[in-house]
Amino acid sequence: MIQLPNIITLLRIAGSLGLLFSDVTGVVYWIIYALCGISDIVDGWLARKLKCVTKKGALLDSLADICFVACCAWKLLPIxxxxxxxxxxxxxxxxxxxxxxxxxxxxxxxxxxxxxxxxxxxxxxxxxxxxxxxxxxxxxxxxxxxxxxxxxxxxxxxxxxx
Structure with missing residues (x-):
């Protein structure tokens, strides 16, 4: 249970990478996009709620944010x-x-x-x-x-x- 926020963060990284293989004009892209955005809110909230906030988790969250922004930029900026x-x-x-x-x-x-x-x-x-x-x-x-x-x-x- 204590690792759940980090697992959610890792899933955001996986989802972000999944955006690279999705069509921006398709529903799948925007579902993954929404899930990644929601997970960004949920992982931090859950870490505070479970009292398992760590420097490692905060760093992982920041890396997931960078990955999400980079993958979105890669797909969206050209169009x-x-x-x-x-x-x-x-x-x-x-x-x-x-x-x-x-x-x-x-x-x-x-x-x-x-x-x-x-x-x-x-x-x-x-x-x-x-x-x-x-x-x-x-x-x-x-x-x-x-x-x-x-x-x-x-x-x-x-x-x-x-």
Whole structure:
């Protein structure tokens, strides 16, 4: 029972990889997408409820988040018609995240993925906004802006402490 949150997180990684083999226009893709998003909420909630929150579980959750975002991006970015400024903002966000990890490596000798409130809100908003992007870029543009601030906040948390 104590490993259940980590098992759910591992299933999110498997589901994320399953997205790569699914047709974005098909129902299967969006069912897997929804299950991955829901599992992201459930694993953390369950870990807190069962009082089995661990650094290993938090790291696994962060890696699952990265895997989910990367697999979605791999499938969706080639077919979405995003404005150039949004691509640039995405590059800025990635650059900030890389600098954050480099800072953690220099300061602590390891990577660090703080689960800040801003990061949690960004994850939820991103999950909701991605399907809307097929109709309009406004939701994803708003989320990208919020994500920029969340990435900066993450860097501040890393520099202060782990």
């Amino acid at each position: 979405l018609d995003l404005p150039q400024w949004l691509w640039l903002l995405g590059g800025v966000i990635v650059a900030i995240k890389i600098v954050n990890q480099f800072s953690a490596l220099v300061k602590y000798g390891r990577c660090c993925f703080p689960h800040t409130t801003a990061n949690k809100i960004t994850g939820l908003l991103l999950f909701i906004a991605v399907p809307m992007t097929f109709c309009t870029v406004i939701p994803i543009a708003i989320v990208a802006t919020i994500t920029t601030f969340a990435a900066i906040n993450e860097g501040c948390v890393i520099v202060r402490k782990i």
